[in-house]
Amino acid sequence: xxxxxxxxxxxxxxxxxxxxxxxxxxxxxxxxxxxxxxxxxxxxxxxxxxxxxxxxxxxxxxxxxxxxxxxxxxxxxxxxxxxxxxxxxxxxxxxxxxxxxxxxxxxxxxxxxxxxxxxxxxxxxxxxxxxxxxxxxxxxxxxxxxxxxxxxxxxxxxxxxxxxxxxxxxxxxxxxxxxxxxxxxxxxxxxxxxxxxxxxxxxxxxxxxxxxxxxxxxxxxxxxxxxxxxxxxxxxxxxxxxxxxxxxxxxxxxxxxxxxxxxxxxxxxxxxxxxxxxxxxxxxxxxxxxxxxxxxxxxxxxxxxxxxxxxxxxxxxxxxxxxxxxxxxxxxxxx
Amino acid sequence: xxxxxxxxxxxxxxxxxxxxxxxxxxxxxxxxxxxxxxxxxxxxxxxxxxxxxxxxxxxxxxxxxxxxxxxxxxxxxxxxxxxxxxxxxxxxxxxxxxxxxxxxxxxxxxxxxxxxxxxxxxxxxxxxxxxxxxxxxxxxxxxxxxxxxxxxxxxxxxxxxxxxxxxxxxxxxxxxxxxxxxxxxxxxxxxxxxxxxxxxxxxxxxxxxxxxxxxxxxxxxxxxxxxxxxxxxxxxxxxxxxxxxxxxxxxxxxxxxxxxxxxxxx
Numbered sequence: 038x039x040x041x042x043x044x045x046x047x048x049x050x051x052x053x054x055x056x057x058x059x060x061x062x063x064x065x066x067x068x069x070x071x072x073x074x075x076x077x078x079x080x081x082x083x084x085x086x087x088x089x090x091x092x093x094x095x096x097x098x099x100x101x102x103x104x105x106x107x108x109x110x111x112x113x114x115x116x117x118x119x120x121x122x123x124x125x126x127x128x129x130x131x132x133x134x135x136x137x138x139x140x141x142x143x144x145x146x147x148x149x150x151x152x153x154x155x156x157x158x159x160x161x162x163x164x165x166x167x168x169x170x171x172x173x174x175x176x177x178x179x180x181x182x183x184x185x186x187x188x189x190x191x192x193x194x195x196x197x198x199x200x201x202x203x204x205x206x207x208x209x210x211x212x213x214x215x216x217x218x219x220x221x222x223x224x225x226x227x228x229x230x231x232x233x234x235x236x237x238x239x240x241x242x243x244x245x246x247x248x249x250x251x252x253x254x255x256x257x258x259x260x261x262x263x264x265x266x267x268x269x270x271x272x273x274x275x276x277x278x279x280x281x282x283x284x285x286x287x288x289x290x291x292x293x294x295x296x297x298x299x300x301x302x303x304x305x306x307x308x309x310x311x312x313x314x315x316x317x318x319x320x321x322x323x324x325x326x327x328x329x330x331x332x333x334x335x336x337x338x339x340x341x342x343x344x345x346x347x348x349x350x351x352x353x354x355x356x357x358x359x360x361x362x363x364x365x366x367x368x369x370x371x372x
Numbered sequence: 373x374x375x376x377x378x379x380x381x382x383x384x385x386x387x388x389x390x391x392x393x394x395x396x397x398x399x400x401x402x403x404x405x406x407x408x409x410x411x412x413x414x415x416x417x418x419x420x421x422x423x424x425x426x427x428x429x430x431x432x433x434x435x436x437x438x439x440x441x442x443x444x445x446x447x448x449x450x451x452x453x454x455x456x457x458x459x460x461x462x463x464x465x466x467x468x469x470x471x472x473x474x475x476x477x478x479x480x481x482x483x484x485x486x487x488x489x490x491x492x493x494x495x496x497x498x499x500x501x502x503x504x505x506x507x508x509x510x511x512x513x514x515x516x517x518x519x520x521x522x523x524x525x526x527x528x529x530x531x532x533x534x535x536x537x538x539x540x541x542x543x544x545x546x547x548x549x550x551x552x553x554x555x556x557x558x559x560x561x562x563x564x565x566x567x568x569x570x571x572x573x574x575x576x577x578x579x580x581x582x583x584x585x586x587x588x589x590x591x592x593x594x595x596x597x598x599x600x601x602x603x604x605x606x607x608x609x610x611x612x613x614x615x616x617x618x619x620x621x622x623x624x625x626x627x628x629x630x631x632x633x634x635x636x637x638x
Contacts, residue, residue, distance in 0.1 A: 124464070255466045255469075256466070256477065256480075257466070258464070258465060258466025258467060258469075259463075259464060259465060259466060259477070260460060260463055260464035261429075262424070262429050262458065262460040262463070263460060263463050263464070263465075265427075265428065265429050265449065265458075266427065266429070266453065266456075266457050266458040266459070266460075266530075266533075267453055267457075267477060267478070267480045267481060267533070268448075268449045268450035268451075268452065268453025268454075268480060268481040269449070269480065270449055308467075312467075312468045313466065313467035313468035314466075314468055314469075314473075
């Protein structure tokens with residue numbers, strides 16, 4: 038009997054995952070055919086293999102598609118970890134200020150380093166900003182007892198502080214502000230093979246941590262008293278989950294800019310589809326994040342031709358109403 | 373230390389409270405092994421704080437909690453979790469868990485989170501579910517249980533932890549009379565058949581009188597009195613601890629003390 042129930046939930050998650058994967062692949066193919074030069078599917082395949090359209094496909098379109106998928110999946114998982122750590126469905130890397138700090142780090146790094154080094158200095162700035170933000174969050178949060186409410190409120194305060202600092206710096210250096218505006222909105226424009234390599238490498242390094250934290254994610258849903266009774270240190274558990282969320286966010290922000298909003302949207306959609314157990318929620322949220330970002334990029338590229346709308350803006354425009362719809366549906370379930 | 377043989381869980385000169393305000397001072401308490409201990413006291417007297425401190429949820433301002441003669445503050449949390457489990461008053465669980473999935477978490481101190489559940493673990497879980505009468509509800513999500521069933525599911529998780537000592541913070545709150553008795557009877561069964569030491573905070577004096585072997589009355593910043601219900605529960609004690617006038621008569625059914633409060637003039 039236990040097996041049948043578990044299997045039903047597993048099957049549901051598996052089907053949801055497979056459908057999401059199929060849609061992602063379809064979007065990926067479309068993303069590689071559509072553009073200033075329209076290619077057929079066979080031309081794309083030929084291009085990937087090094088044929089006539091190889092330049093457009095491998096240098097321009099494929100990296101963009103792959104980055105959308107990887108970054109979207111990272112945001113989707115980062116959101117699940119943060120929501121699990123803070124036991125709050127409204128938590129996202131955006132809300133607790135981590136993306137803001139990452140953005141500030143990137144902007145400052147871009148200012149101080151020569152343009153030739155920007156490809157390295159900006160990601161380094163992102164990671165540094167995210168880590169400093171997370172360390173502030175955990176240290177200040179701990180001084181208030183390390184409770185969930187304290188962590189969430191401190192996070193909001195850090196986010197506001199990071200944003201204010203960023204605006205101040207942008208006013209000081211208006212010539213650099215344009216580029217950072219696009220970056221702040223989030224865009225996969227200008228993705229290169231090098232960026233794909235960098236993000237893939239980062240994710241491979243994060244993978245063992247994601248796996249370990251994933252096994253501990255469900256326990257985050259217990260109250261601290263129950264955790265202590267079970268011999269689990271709540272501060273260490275929540276700190277660990279937050280750390281993994283920060284690492285995933287940092288990697289994604291470094292490649293596509295600030296799109297923490299995805300970290301809120303993807304887990305909610307996934308929870309509605311497959312429930313709240315980590316083993317189902319985490320992979321499905323990753324896939325939905327990937328799907329949403331690649332769909333947003335595709336739409337942003339074609340909707341206002343010949344101009345492009347950054348994927349982050351498209352995702353927010355579509356995702357905002359969708360999130361409200363999800364929240365209404367979720368609220369309805371509890372009645 | 374003579375009491376060590378009779379009491380695995382005790383405290384020495386414990387002071388509890390917040391920063392500068394002490395709620396309880398100089399608490400020396402020994403929880404009798406294999407017995408049911410009830411902690412009684414007025415709201416805000418510190419009985420729950422004392423229970424949480426014994427269960428190392430809260431740190432004392434001063435003094436030590438001793439588990440098997442060793443200071444609990446110096447023991448690894450996992451090791452303590454194999455000896456002592458605490459069920460909070462309103463426990464929060466992860467969303468979407470079934471009864472069995474909740475119960476499995478009780479195995480954590482024995483196996484950690486990274487290893488898979490073994491056959492032995494599953495047997496213990498099965499026994500815990502059977503002991504709490506939940507064998508037919510194992511696949512039911514927690515949010516679709518009645519209050520009494522949910523409380524039994526949490527007790528099942530604590531049982532799966534296989535701890536000789538079980539602390540419960542007001543296990544009968546929010547339950548109607550039938551479910552209160554259901555939980556209390558279950559705890560008594562567990563004590564009588566499995567020999568588990570049970571410590572519970574209870575509000576109802578008559579529950580304490582009927583179900584406990586040992587009562588600890590918390591009042592006026594310390595342990596006011598401790599002893600057998602029949603010796604302890606007197607009109608004097610009830611007046612001192614709760615500021616209520618009451619009569620105490622033998623229970624017609626089993627002879628335990630029955631407290632009948634007299635009306636209060638406000």
